[in-house]
Amino acid sequence: MRSIIFMILICAVCGFRTSSDLKADDVLKRMADKLNTIKTLRYQYNREISYPSENYKASTSASIFIDFSSKDTLLGFRYQINDAGYTNVFNGTEQFDLNERDKTIRLRQQPSANSFRSISYFYNSIPTLKRIIPAVLSDETITKELTEDDEYYTVLLSMNKRAFNYLEGFSAITAERVINYRIFIDKTTLLPRRIIQTNNVNDDLVQTDFSNIEIAAPYPPETSWYYSTYTKEYKPKEEKVLHPIAVNTMAPDFTLPGLQDSVSLFKLRGQVVILEFWIRNCGYCISAVPALNNYPNVFAINVHDTPADIALFAKNNKATYKMLYNGKKVAEQYGIDAYPMVVIVDKAGKVAYVGSVNKTAIDDILKREEAVAHSR
Structure with a gap:
């Protein structure tokens, strides 16, 4: 009996590593497991882009609500994104934009996966991490390193000639370049708080921060998810639809x-x-x-x-x-x-x-x- 109790105690102790024993894979797995338990999430998304090589700087900020409980949607989740003057909503079947400046609305019924690739708020975002970390963990060509301080685990990922795609997968880079991602993970919540993307060639940098994170966030009003709710206040956006020039036609002169x-x-x-x-x-x-x-x-x-x-x-x-x-x-x-x-x-x-x-x-x-x- 005494030996059985001893073995149970040994197994219990071995099931938990001290922080000094942790590896990058362990922390990424814990973060992924945590994200997989979340049903609803609200957070503030802030992105700073600094590309000295291109003389380009930009910043973006938005409040984002994610409903991960809707598993049967095209993305595996529904969302609402709100920034100053702009709202983007995907309710599982409809995707639409509201423009506060000109009070117009644009609808995409039954959107394809490509419809979401232009949504910059998914660039190095929490939904992107949730979907891409399993692929990162299984990829032995990605270098993974771990450091830590009192508040954060910091995982450094380095990949050759590849970068994170929006939401999932990787995009190939033809130039000889190593892309680095430094992911800061809160030790208490195991949630990502910051991602810094750099490379080994120049000082170009993208930093995304996640603040005011609220797990089990209350749902927005049910009517806010539907295009029909806004048709009285917003007018359909008239867009010029471009069709690529046809093969065998004369190329317009310029x-x-x-x-x-x-x-x-x-x-x-x-x-x-x-x-x-x-x-x-x-x-x-x-x-x-x-x-x-x-x-x-x-x-x-x-x-x-x-x-x-x-x-x-x-x-x-x-x-x-x-x-x-x-x-x-x-x-x-x-x-x-x-x-x-x-x-x-x-x-x-x-x-x-x-x-x-x-x-x-x-x-x-x-x-x-x-x-x-x-x-x-």
């Missing part, structure tokens, strides 16, 4: 200023031309640079950034192709509203390709155009 000189499309007739529509504050546009550097006759049409910022982007990311600016109207002519997007114009001035910066697809189009030229 003349745009460039960092070196202006460029007119009609003067390039007789050559295969690659047009890239892009904006500066876009990770995928950065990732596209090495691929586009491999091609001749690439003209990068920036939609709204200043020439100084475009020049800094080209210098920092070693872009060797020509940079054009003031391209908003041209982007609209070509039906482009997502970035980066490539349009290939053949020697006759017709559109041969419209799509993402996909090396395989671009190579196939260029080989086909070359074969057509040789057959004539």
